[in-house]
Amino acid sequence: MDKIVALKHLDRCSKCGSCQAVCPLYAETRMEPLVARGKLFLIRNYLEGELGITRRMKELMSLCLLCKACTAQCPNGIPVDRLVLGIRQEIAREKGISFVKKNVFQHLLQNNGRLTMAAKMAYLYQKSGLQWLARRSRILEFLGGNLARKEELLPQMASRPFRSQVPQHFPCNRPRLRVGYYTGCLTNYVFPATGHAVIDVLRRHQVEVVVPEQWCCGIPALASGDEEAAAKLAQKNVESFLKSGVDAVIVDCASCGSMLRYYVELLGTEEAQRFSEKVLDISQFLADAVSFQPGEREVPLVVTYHDPCHLRRGQGVAKAPRDLIKSLPGVIFREMKEADRCCGAAGSFNLAHYDLANRIGRRKVQNILQTGAQAVVTGCPSCIMQISHLLARENAPVKVMHIAELISRTYLKK
Ligand code: SF4
Ligand code: SF4
Structure with missing residues (x-):
């Protein structure tokens, strides 16, 4: 985190408390350290050497949805989420990140073969009867840590990744535009139907679609303070999409889209800028870049x-x-x-x-x-x-x- 830039932002906090009204965490907990004003106070104290990185500090900084509601409400437009990401990087630098996260960000997400294998194992866990057994025997409840309820969050995995179900190129006669489709990990491994729908809608608007080789956008690593792993993923995505010579990079995931746009700040290169400028959410692309035509079939x-x-x-x-x-x-x-x-x-x-x-x-x-x-x-x-x-x-x-x-x-x- 650039200390001088961060302190400049922190200086602009007038402690007015407007952020309190919109913070979902504050609404549930009524805890001042969780609202933007409280977090900024803690970050300032850390930067000025008054506070160290304690277990409590780590916990408080992990308690942020990075939802930007406070920034949108703040009369001074303080980028609270950026400051929280900054302090998370400091925490990761000083204290390190957990063994599991380190392996996920630095090894699993960097290698599509390994990630696909992990998704396959999750699919087999669900289909082989193991999931049924784990739930029926309630073994996860005995293991504690809310494991049983967290396991409920595991979505139904796709039998095959979306990107292995489709060609890398969908040609089109006299295309209006040539776009690259960034599928994101969830569409690829969990929601292939979304991927097929995106391709269908794009092709009905006379758009040539390519699906270049791609990696996780890096947002999970960045949100956990591992900027280095996020930057490595960003660099690979930038190179792959620029090489494919597309007019726009279409995204169907809001989080991936905002991360891809952030590459320009993360990498600070001219290539990253060219890439980030091309990123468009699918709905924005349909509304602004092509004259959108819905189909004729009624959907009641x-x-x-x-x-x-x-x-x-x-x-x-x-x-x-x-x-x-x-x-x-x-x-x-x-x-x-x-x-x-x-x-x-x-x-x-x-x-x-x-x-x-x-x-x-x-x-x-x-x-x-x-x-x-x-x-x-x-x-x-x-x-x-x-x-x-x-x-x-x-x-x-x-x-x-x-x-x-x-x-x-x-x-x-x-
Ligand atoms: S709304 Fe902005 S200026 Fe007001 S307390 Fe919150 S962060 Fe500070
Ligand atoms: S970004 Fe964090 S602090 Fe700001 S409103 Fe969302 S949860 Fe609250």
């Missing part, structure tokens, strides 16, 4: 929309997905209350702080149910996982789907 569904934090506040995309949804034949759109409030997923926050994430998510579920919608549409696979999990816990018969899947349903299948 009442839907509401959840704004992923990293799409609305991270990339400023909020109107485009709503406009797209409202234009679909048969679809009735109902806005939910607090649509832009975090669902509690926040990357792996829900794994590390399961109960708190669920408390935050319960408010989201109530807001969804109040609309009477049959489906929640969003633009982030991580939010889809969390909201599906929360709705299932409430036995609520509401579908959760990616916006590309909803759009794809309106096309008559060939």
